[in-house]
Amino acid sequence: MRQSYLFTSESVSEGHPDKVADQISDAIVDLFLSKDPEARIACETMTTTQLVVLAGEIRCKGVYEDGAWAAGAQEEIEATVRNTVKRIGYEQEGFHWETFRFENNLHAQSAHIAQGVDASGNKDEGAGDQGIMFGFACDETPDLMPATLYYSHRILHRMAQDRHSGAAPFLEPDAKSQVTLRFDYGVPVACTAIVVSTQHAKGYDAGEKEAELHAYVKSVVADLLPAELLSDDTVYHINPTGSFEIGGPDGDAGLTGRKIIVDTYGGASPHGGGAFSGKDPTKVDRSAAYITRYLAKNIVAAGLAKRCTIQLAYAIGVAKPLSLYVDTHGTGTVGDDKIEAAIGEIAKLGELTPRGIRTHLGLNKPIYEQTAAYGHFGRNPDGDAFPWEKLDLVDDLKAALF
Structure with a gap:
């Protein structure tokens, strides 16, 4: 070193234009998950002077099925968007929560994506996309960030x-x-x-x-x-x-997912490239990034390392991760390979499948709007909020290693 x-x-x-977009996208995620915990959402938001546009794919029982909106659903979506901007505090000539133009371009999720993700027969629920996800923790601050x-x-x-x-x-x-x-x-x-x-x-x-x-x-x-x-x-x-x-959006256009380093570790750790906001937890861009933070934080809290980076990799439609990688950057008290093996022995994690992650962390809940500003990590768990920040795996890791 x-x-x-x-x-x-x-x-x-929270008032940065990209963060306005993130918060709107996650407010939509929360809205749909409050109606249907198994909803599928991929909501992108664009903001600019006096305009908010939604685009993406959804599936939600009782709200959007068979290509049709339920009565009042679109009005509820618009009200959710306007209330989010109002909460942030925009009441300016160039961007006002009450008067901006609004477009909703959400539509049905691709059937070809859904067939790879949905569980059926002996097939477990698959990952919502391919990709690599990283989690990180270090002992520089009380929140291990x-x-x-x-x-x-x-x-x-x-x-x-x-x-x-x-x-x-x-x-x-x-x-x-x-x-x-x-x-x-x-x-x-x-x-x-x-x-x-x-x-x-x-x-x-x-x-x-x-x-x-x-x-x-x-x-x-x-x-x-x-x-x-x-x-x-x-x-x-x-x-x-x-x-x-x-x-705000009057000074610069905002888009969902453009602040992924702000959302994660400020450049102190790698990032796989996928954004979080606007995505339901079947998308491993989100859920696997949360579980890797959870694992890395518990490893550091358990005294197994001063710094820890974890990577997971997935293929779309495949349940189990393709790889698990642990790097304690030379600060580990046991070998990194032994930590990898210990993670595999903790049965409650559900072999790190998308459904196992969501079940263990309780992710099928409307908890996401509050994650969309000031970082997804290093926040104190409060009830159902930020469950990936809990330190309830420390004893399991010690038991598996000692």
Whole structure:
């Protein structure tokens, strides 16, 4: 491991145009799963100035069957979309939850895809697509996430809380953050740079109002980052381009699935390429990424490693994974091959099939809209939310290894 290096991760707020799209797509997933836990959804969203467009494939009992919508279904979809944008806080001339144009282009799932995924006779439910999925955990933070991403998320989440509560009325929904830390032998020891670009009310780009905004951002950073990481040498770039009054979908088009590194590990781990939002949990892009995070987190929590990367691979229509790979980056207390074998011995995981994953983690529930901003990982489990963050596999892993 290198003695000293810099590493950077970024985050984006719930009002970022791509995140608006992600949250809308996952609100649609939740809507359909609330009607039919076995619903199939692949919903993509595009946002731009005063326009939201849905496209994709669905199958949902009682809502969309045999190519026809149930009475009132399309109106409920539109209301869900508008309520999501309202919750985020867009009431601007260029993007307003009540007045944007809306198009629903969802249609029936391909029968050829469905036949490979559906269970039938002696055939178990197959994966919804081919692909590779990665999970990661490390001991840099209490939530076992990379520190650079952990703090980037927390800065924007606090700013959103203050915007919604009225504590920071000059903030608007769109924002980005970036944190650079210096590491010595893999341990974060100093914050060298903070970047925050936030949409703001008129006039907060000059004079006393600009100074107020800058002071507010620095106070948030000081409150959230450990004091020992900050110093007079920490460089701040706050709205470095100047004015940021036009933001969100009015300032830049948004698409579902364009922030997969923000959603995962901030670049500290590989990513297989598949996005999460808008997909029901038969899609292993989502469910297998959740189970690999769950496994990696429990491995680190069990003291088996300080860092852990796990990869799974699937073929469309095939239930069992093609491969399982564990890499503890030289930090493991037992061999990586032994950890792989131990995972295979834990019967409750259902051989890591799509149905086994969904059953073990309880994924056929409307829990996804809340995942679509501030990261899918490193969030504290709350009831049914974020079940892949639970540490209930630690004893099973120890029992299989010792």
